[in-house]
Amino acid sequence: MCLAVPGKIVDKQDMLATVDISGVTRKVSLMLLPEAQAGDFVLIHAGFAIQRLDEAEAKKTLELFKELEKYAELDA
Amino acid sequence: MQSLTPEEQRRTAGFFTTEISHRVKRPLRLMEVCGTHTVAIFKAGIRQLLPAGVELVSGPGCPVCVTPNEYLDTAIAYSRQPNVILTTFGDMLRVPGSSSSLLVEKAAGADIRIVYSPLESLDIARDYPDKQVIFLAVGFETTAPTAAATVLTAARADLKNFSVLSSHKLVPPALQALLDRPGVRVDGFLLPGHVSAVIGVEPYRFLQRNFGIPAVIAGFDPLDILQSVYMLVRQLEDGAAKLENQYSRIVPAAGNPAACKLLEQVYQPADTVWRGLGMIPSSGLVLRPGYSAFDSRSKLPVVVEPASEPKGCRCGEILQGSIKPTACPLFGRSCTPDHPVGSCMVSVEGTCAAWHKYGAGRWQL
Ligand code: SF4
Ligand code: SF4
Numbered sequence: 001m002c003l004a005v006p007g008k009i010v011d012k013q014d015m016l017a018t019v020d021i022s023g024v025t026r027k028v029s030l031m032l033l034p035e036a037q038a039g040d041f042v043l044i045h046a047g048f049a050i051q052r053l054d055e056a057e058a059k060k061t062l063e064l065f066k067e068l069e070k071y072a073e074l075d076a
Numbered sequence: 077m078q079s080l081t082p083e084e085q086r087r088t089a090g091f092f093t094t095e096i097s098h099r100v101k102r103p104l105r106l107m108e109v110c111g112t113h114t115v116a117i118f119k120a121g122i123r124q125l126l127p128a129g130v131e132l133v134s135g136p137g138c139p140v141c142v143t144p145n146e147y148l149d150t151a152i153a154y155s156r157q158p159n160v161i162l163t164t165f166g167d168m169l170r171v172p173g174s175s176s177s178l179l180v181e182k183a184a185g186a187d188i189r190i191v192y193s194p195l196e197s198l199d200i201a202r203d204y205p206d207k208q209v210i211f212l213a214v215g216f217e218t219t220a221p222t223a224a225a226t227v228l229t230a231a232r233a234d235l236k237n238f239s240v241l242s243s244h245k246l247v248p249p250a251l252q253a254l255l256d257r258p259g260v261r262v263d264g265f266l267l268p269g270h271v272s273a274v275i276g277v278e279p280y281r282f283l284q285r286n287f288g289i290p291a292v293i294a295g296f297d298p299l300d301i302l303q304s305v306y307m308l309v310r311q312l313e314d315g316a317a318k319l320e321n322q323y324s325r326i327v328p329a330a331g332n333p334a335a336c337k338l339l340e341q342v343y344q345p346a347d348t349v350w351r352g353l354g355m356i357p358s359s360g361l362v363l364r365p366g367y368s369a370f371d372s373r374s375k376l377p378v379v380v381e382p383a384s385e386p387k388g389c390r391c392g393e394i395l396q397g398s399i400k401p402t403a404c405p406l407f408g409r410s411c412t413p414d415h416p417v418g419s420c421m422v423s424v425e426g427t428c429a430a431w432h433k434y435g436a437g438r439w440q441l
Contacts, residue, residue, distance in 0.1 A: 003112055003270075004218065004273070028193075029193070029195060029225065031225040031229075031338070032221050032222070032332060032334055032335040032338065033335075034334060035334075043270070043326055045218055045219065045222065045270065046165070046193050046194060046222040047193020047194070047222065048193065048221070050221070050222075050270075050273055050332060050335060051274075051326050051327075051332055053326060054324065054325050054326070054328065055325075057324040057325040060324075060325075061324075061325055062079055062080070064303075065080055065084070065085075065088045065299060065303075066080070066084065068088045068091045068092070069080070069084045069087045069088050
């Protein structure tokens with residue numbers, strides 16, 4: 001039930017955002033994430049943006065995975 | 077992660093599974109608390125990738141599964157009232173109550189509408205000023221703030237014909253209650269990422285402090301899950317019991333303060349009954365007295381039939397991770413996703429439903 005999907009805010013009008021979720025646009029409430037801005041990637045649950053995607057942290061995870069990929073290669 | 081090629085993903089997964097195999101020296105039981113994890117684990121075949129000594133068991137991770145019959149019976153009683161429109165997330169429709177389900181009531185003419193967002197209930201309330209609109213407010217910490225925001229919006233708009241039938245539940249008290257039970261053996265927890273996106277890291281600290289159990293807040297991609305299992309295994313083999321956050325790209329340490337504040341403003345903790353786990357102190361949320369005008373139970377009292385449990389269903393043990401679905405005599409026989417007897421077969425995130433759909437892999441009995 002707490003399924004949540006990422007989307008990108010393309011427009012913000014007060015507490016209402018238009019988000020692009022894999023090519024589909026939807027209106028979502030920003031009442032739970034008032035600081036979100038146009039351009040942000042957010043996690044959307046039940047019509048509300050509930051969290052922002054931290055791009056620096058996302059990059060860290062990705063870099064870790066890339067590093068491990070090299071390691072796995074050496075190991076093989 | 078989408079930005080890795082399939083080949084890179086395969087190799088990274090290979091790294092984690094090899095490391096896990098090298099490190100595991102004794103049988104481990106790791107519990108994923110969240111039904112979304114359960115489904116991701118089955119879909120990606122993660123159980124089959126792990127060495128035989130690492131067992132993944134599902135816990136009480138789906139609000140649909142843990143909603144007791146008494147709540148459904150109350151919702152059904154409301155749906156039978158004239159001039160009531162029930163709004164609900166789709167998952168709740170097929171959950172069997174003591175003697176009916178919302179789907180059966182809907183077919184019989186009850187006005188029950190599926191909403192994607194609780195806010196849609198307010199539009200319905202505006203469109204039907206002569207009817208009472210009741211939103212079935214079910215869900216964990218991820219979902220409860222969306223209901224709180226809806227109640228607040230209704231209060232600001234002074235909407236008099238909207239209320240919520242609240243059955244929100246909190247994850248940390250349930251974990252505590254589970255661990256307090258004799259006979260429950262869990263070596264480590266994969267904690268629910270989207271619940272944590274709201275509550276943050278600290279509410280789980282007791283796992284480490286009171287129980288010495290390692291825990292990792294985990295994301296939902298197969299590599300996130302494998303990395304989280306690897307982090308747990310590493311802790312267990314080092315004799316550590318830490319609280320780690322694998323999903324930091326979505327879960328900041330403080331969670332979502334605006335959502336928590338709204339939740340706190342509208343709701344207060346209360347004792348509540350979980351299917352299979354019984355009453356757990358302070359594990360539910362009820363509206364604060366200032367919002368009682370939006371509380372269906374106090375606003376529109378209704379007579380509810382006495383609740384009874386389905387015969388033979390073993391959801392209680394499933395939700396504690398103490399048996400596998402195949403141990404239930406009804407599994408795949410009288411209980412299937414098309415004709416669920418118990419709630420764990422209803423939600424796509426339910427443990428019985430996941431086993432039925434994806435098979436049990438290496439764990440098939
Ligand atoms: S309701 Fe939330 S915590 Fe439960 S299974 Fe679904 S996603 Fe996970
Ligand atoms: S198989 Fe059906 S009856 Fe048995 S425990 Fe699961 S949901 Fe309950």
